[in-house]
Amino acid sequence: MKPTAFFVPLLLCNSLWGYGKNDRESKMNIVYIMTDDHSYQTISAYGGPLGKLAPTPNLDRLAAKGMLFQRAFVENSLSTPSRACLMTGLYSHQNGQRTLFGNVDTTKTFFSEILQQNGYQTAVVGKWHMRCEPKGFDYYQVLWDQGAYYHPEFKSKDTNGKYVRREGYATTLTTDYAIDFLEHRNTSMPFCLLVHHKAPHRNWMPEPKYLHLYENAEFPYPDTFDDDYNTRCRPANEQEMQIDKDMTIVYDLKLNQLKDTSPYNKEWNVKGMQASINRMNVEERGQWEAAYEKRYADFMKKKAAGADMKKWKYQEYLKDYLRCIKSIDDEVGRLLEYLEAHDLMENTMIVYTSDQGFYMGEHGWFDKRFMYEESFRTPLIIYYPQKKENSKCNALVQNIDYAPTILDAAGIEKPHYMVGNSLLPLLSGKIPAKWRRDIYYHYYDYPAQHKVRRHDGVRDSRYKLIHFYGTKKDPLDCNELYDLKKDPNELNNLYDDLKYKKVQQRLQKRLDEYRSALKVDEYNDK
Structure with missing residues (x-):
């Protein structure tokens, strides 16, 4: 069911923002699509075995038009911290949202506020999942908490702070509201639209038309399905x-x-x-x-x-999860069709990603949180007009880069405090000489659901060092080192292997440098 139009067209004139037609035409529109817990393993463009049985043609079509990132990661594999990282361009300890139920520091500027100040019309639809009002948005339709799959509650500027039940399936409704914004926006202004889907978050409830999809499928088991963790901490x-x-x-x-x-x-x-x-x-x-x-x-x-x-x-x-992905792929296709039909593809950057990765049976697991590849790594596709099509990128990128990238696309220099880098230079197909050689990760949410211990670490193009730590009341001090070229499944912890002593020392030095430079003030304190 299509939503009632709650958006009141903006009546701000161009002179208020200080730019005219030529400026408007040179401004890039931005559509940022983010799902919740979508694994790169279940996008067929990545070439994994699941994609052969459950293809994602619309996401593949977007990848064919743009760039598929092979090494995109998060800085904290958890939903709300990831969203705070997106909005602020800061690490979790810098924006305050270390854990699922913590609070983002609302004194920090959201990139949406910067866009507004520079003449952009902004919107967010779908899952917000932070304990603050959406800041810097002219239009929003956001789900209550995690959001329900069937007939969820949304809040907008017109509901007086209340969440109101909407009739329909969450994935479809989120796209409906995205199109509602596009239909009623002020066309004299460039726009940035965030489309945040609830799916495929647990408990993976398919929409009615896909309840029998994949019913007779037999999905392959990952190589690490029966992992015994015998070399791990x-x-x-x-x-x-x-x-x-x-x-x-x-x-x-x-x-x-x-x-x-x-x-x-x-x-x-x-x-x-x-x-x-x-x-x-x-x-x-x-x-x-x-x-x-x-x-x-x-x-x-x-x-x-x-x-x-x-x-x-x-x-x-797998059947339920992939049924939810099918609906996501449909709705990405519907949004692409709208942009194409309204001649917006030539002046719109489109990003598709997830707030973190997810385990599809690897190590015998579901969920996320760990720094192991399946939850640390995310899908990332970027379409940018007139850039090289059907290309792949192996540079190390992270979700701290998304806010700087969006600002760069809008022609705005990122604030000095943002720690990430714009990804636009990578879209040429070449990795700049000074691009980062490693990335830092930190997970804080323990004790909590799934009981994954606190840890931080560093990963470069081949190796990964992870340090698990405890508290004064519950001490833990354990390290893991992986050679991802020889051991991509992370089964063999090499931390005490003398052959890797120099690698271990080098990564430990980088980890210490990250902690010092980023002022990770809660390390081992609680």
Whole structure:
């Protein structure tokens, strides 16, 4: 269902901003699309095995028009910190949003405010997920908290601070609001539109038309599916994100028929799944129950346990996750079609990425948080008019670079305090001589859900050093070193291998330099 138009066209005249037609025509529009927990492994343009069975043609089409980044990373693999990093161009400890339930420092300037001050019309639609009002936006339609998949609540400037239920599926509604902004914007001004999808965040609820998609598919198992973590530090063994032990039968796999009597359930996931189903209308609920009745029957028939149960859960998890990706791909296509139909492709930069990566069974896991590649690395596609098409980039880039890139596209010099670099020079197909040679990562959110311990580290083009640390009450001091060329799956911790002593010392020096230069003030303090 299409939304009611809540956007009031801006009536600001050009003279207010001090630029005229020629300036307007030279200004680049920006569309930044970000999903939640979308793994690069599930975009077929990246060439992985999952993409062969579940292709993403519209994302592939965008990649064919632009540049596919092979080494894009986050600085903290967690949703809200990643969003704060985007808006401020700062590391987590610099913008205040270290953890999921912390608070971004609202005295920091958001790049959207800078764009407004330079004559841009700005909008954000979909998932905001920060404990502050959207700053620097002329238009917003943002989801409550994580957002629901079915008939979610949105807040806008016209709802008096209240979240109002909208009829429809979250992925479709988010695109509806993006197009609503584009339809009613002031066409005399350049624009920046952030399209932040809720999907494919847990618990991966497909839209009705895709409830049976991939029903008979058999997805390949990753090489590390049965990882035993035997060379790793304690955190790899102590986490709670394993498909076999921690993925719930009701909330994650939708078998609400089991109710409270199943030994696989915990109270929160039974109530959470029921609350999600209760949002549906009668027709949707009928379709939903018919679709998952088959899964329930299969579960009861197999009576799987141990390794067989782990495989069964993985297959069903993949089906729901990839069904959500199918809807994302559809909506990216719909937005591209709008831009093409309205002659906007020749003056609009389009970015597609995720707030972090995600485990698709690698190491036997789901979720994110660790500095291991699958959660540390994200998809990133950038289309820029008149730049080289169908190209790939191997430079080390990070989400601290997105705010400087958007400002650069708008012809605005980044503020001196922003720590990232504009990615626009990379779009020529060549890596500048002075481009960074390594990147810094820091995860803070412990104790918390999934029990991933605090750690920081540094990665260069071949090697990665990770340091796990604890608190005074719960001490931990453990290191891991990986040769990503010889061991891309990060199975063999080389930290105590004398053959890698010089590599270890070099990376430790860089890690210490990052900590000192960035003034990581909470390191080992709590």
